[in-house]
Amino acid sequence: MKSKQLYQDKKGNCVFVGYDEKGIAKFGSVRGTLTEKKYRGDCKNSDKRYAFKQVGTDTTKLYIFEAPIDLMSYYTLHRSCCNAVALCGLYDGALRTYLRNNPQIKRIVLCLDMDQPGQETAEQLRKKYAPCDR
Secondary structure, three states: OOOEEOOOOOOOEEEEEEOOOOOOOOEEEOOOOOOOOOEEEEOOOOHHHHOOOEEEOOEEEEEEEEOOHHHHHHHHHOOOOOEEEEEEOOOOOHHHHHHHHOOOOEEEEEEEOOHHHHHHHHHHHHHHHHOOOO
């Protein structure tokens, strides 16, 4: 919250914020907090290429998650362990943007859901981002 990456909106929802290279907010992922009515979505005019991310101590490794809440759950257990990006779905725009801006990344760890879409996307990303001349 101090880094302005997470805040509570007027309806009580959690909003996870993604910033561009200049520190300008470009993306917002909303997660409802009411147990009786679940809500997930993106803020209007959000650019998923700048999705929610965390910077850790290992600058050569990048962990990829589907949702900001997944990323935060992992970070709760492994504080400042790694660089991490939430795709905010299964679109790899945030991954491409992060890799473009961080050429030191040598290893990508896919932490996608175990459901069919998550696993199919993991396989596609594995093939697309297989080790090359990085």
